[in-house]
Amino acid sequence: MTLTEKLLARASGKSAVSAGDNIWVKTDTLMTHDVCGPGTIGVFKREFGADAKVWDAERVVIIPDHYIFTADSKSNRNVDILREFVREQGIKYFYDVIDDPNGTWVFDATKSSLERQYGSNYAGVCHTALPQKGHTRPGEVLFGTDSHTCMAGAFNQFATGIGNTDAGFVLGTGKLLIKVPETMHFRLIGALQPGVMAKDIILHIIGEIGFDGATYRAMQFDGEGASNLSMDDRMTIANMAIEAGGKNGIFEFDEKTREFVDHRCRMNGTRTDYEPVEKDSDEKFVYDSIVDLSKLEPTVACHPDPGNRKLAREMRDLKLDRAYIGSCTGGKTSDFLDFARVIKGRTVKIDTFGVPATPEIVQDLKTEKWDDQSVWDILVNAGVKLTENAGCAACLGGPVDTFGRMNTPMKCISATNRNFPGRMGHKESQVFLASPMTVAASALTGYVTDPRDVL
Numbered sequence: 001m002t003l004t005e006k007l008l009a010r011a012s013g014k015s016a017v018s019a020g021d022n023i024w025v026k027t028d029t030l031m032t033h034d035v036c037g038p039g040t041i042g043v044f045k046r047e048f049g050a051d052a053k054v055w056d057a058e059r060v061v062i063i064p065d066h067y068i069f070t071a072d073s074k075s076n077r078n079v080d081i082l083r084e085f086v087r088e089q090g091i092k093y094f095y096d097v098i099d100d101p102n103g104t105w106v107f108d109a110t111k112s113s114l115e116r117q118y119g120s121n122y123a124g125v126c127h128t129a130l131p132q133k134g135h136t137r138p139g140e141v142l143f144g145t146d147s148h149t150c151m152a153g154a155f156n157q158f159a160t161g162i163g164n165t166d167a168g169f170v171l172g173t174g175k176l177l178i179k180v181p182e183t184m185h186f187r188l189i190g191a192l193q194p195g196v197m198a199k200d201i202i203l204h205i206i207g208e209i210g211f212d213g214a215t216y217r218a219m220q221f222d223g224e225g226a227s228n229l230s231m232d233d234r235m236t237i238a239n240m241a242i243e244a245g246g247k248n249g250i251f252e253f254d255e256k257t258r259e260f261v262d263h264r265c266r267m268n269g270t271r272t273d274y275e276p277v278e279k280d281s282d283e284k285f286v287y288d289s290i291v292d293l294s295k296l297e298p299t300v301a302c303h304p305d306p307g308n309r310k311l312a313r314e315m316r317d318l319k320l321d322r323a324y325i326g327s328c329t330g331g332k333t334s335d336f337l338d339f340a341r342v343i344k345g346r347t348v349k350i351d352t353f354g355v356p357a358t359p360e361i362v363q364d365l366k367t368e369k370w371d372d373q374s375v376w377d378i379l380v381n382a383g384v385k386l387t388e389n390a391g392c393a394a395c396l397g398g399p400v401d402t403f404g405r406m407n408t409p410m411k412c413i414s415a416t417n418r419n420f421p422g423r424m425g426h427k428e429s430q431v432f433l434a435s436p437m438t439v440a441a442s443a444l445t446g447y448v449t450d451p452r453d454v455l
Helices: 003-012 037-048 073-089 126-132 147-155 164-173 198-209 231-244 255-268 333-343 359-367 375-381 436-445
Strands: 022-026 029-032 060-062 141-144 158-161 175-179 182-189 217-222 248-251 287-292 299-301 309-311 322-326 351-355 411-414 430-433
Touching: 003 022, 003 141, 003 158, 003 182, 003 217, 003 248, 029 164, 037 073, 037 164, 060 073, 126 141, 126 147, 126 231, 126 255, 141 147, 141 164, 147 158, 147 231, 147 248, 147 255, 158 248, 164 175, 182 198, 198 231, 198 287, 198 299, 198 309, 198 436, 217 231, 231 248, 231 255, 231 333, 322 333, 322 436, 333 359, 333 375, 333 436, 359 375, 411 436
Parallel strands: 029 060, 029 141, 141 158, 182 217, 182 287, 217 248, 322 351, 322 411, 411 430
Antiparallel strands: 022 175, 299 309, 299 430
16 A cells, blocks of 8 residues: 555554545544634534534644734634634634634734734644644644645645535544545655755646646655655645645655654644554555656746746746745745845845744744844845744735735745735736745846856
8 A cells, every 4th residue: 555545544444445445534633724714613513513512622723824914804803713613612722813812813904014913822824833833743634624734744644635514524523534545656866956945846746747637646755865855845845735636745754754743742742642654565656756856957837827837047037026935835944044045145136025934933033143143134134025924924815915915917936835826916916936045046136047046
């Protein structure tokens, strides 16, 4: 069996499963957020009763993160609905934007959008917060009401996005009926050249198979090239499995995984027991590919979909209006550090927005010092508009007052994960997906730029 099949077999209580089997699986963790949480709660109450209790109040994780720092009253109300449900159900893991469990959330539009407006328990972008807060454990099943839940596959999990109806059912039962996906195999060999990042790996792969090339399939990444990647890099790759239509992405368990998970579980007091799944020698794949990392170059996914791939060096004549770094895919500490290595000592030529994924990352950037100057200050001094309000922000557009949102037609190079029309705001805007280094180099020139040209 493949890694995904072994994991689902265990979760269904079976000795073996095959691609195409329909099975009931036990849920280890259900995550929801402010966009889909209210709808999920509505389904749960409609189907199980107004006074029903969730199947396990310690296995539900609720993380407001999408439409948070906006004056839009309906968006603010969504967070209040989550708080009321948490209080009613006694849910343990709720990372609220305010500290008062009986309060209401109101964004103060009179303050600068760069200034912090969240409490001590706020966690930021759900997919980055889940591992930081100790909720990603190898060998487990994670369902989330967000397509990029597949990012947790970096930790040897079966992690996938589900809709509100399915999530409402999981809230009541802790189980879900799913079809076992076929597995596509990507064996990574070699090592990345300087200036090439994990984002370039997944953009290359999606360009090879198309943005629907992995529809309802598992994408398994392994090999020596995968083993040499950091956990942040693996998260970037697993996150974008959905951009090829994938059901999930998954990596092998190794010592890097163990160190990360054990540390985060101890730090946050979450469950420390887990059982990873290991590779079989007789795995059967529907697709098999070898990706030589040493041959990859800085890559860009062009408008209007993630599969429209070109090399950055082939796009030097494309003039840009905006650069953006942030989101679960491109807003991690390592992403900002690589971005800063390109930017340091220079000045951006176009509007450049930076949104750290979590408050912890904000602190990392403020405490990391290079030549007696914090990385945060290095970026601000280079002209980057950097906000303390960690969250999804303009990655998915949002209300018109969302930080970094494109409210007029423009071309933006972004370290985010999706570029369908209207994704980051105006429906006639164009989004070009690239690595943090490529975004940084392009911000310095105002044109799509290969970072190797400026390093």
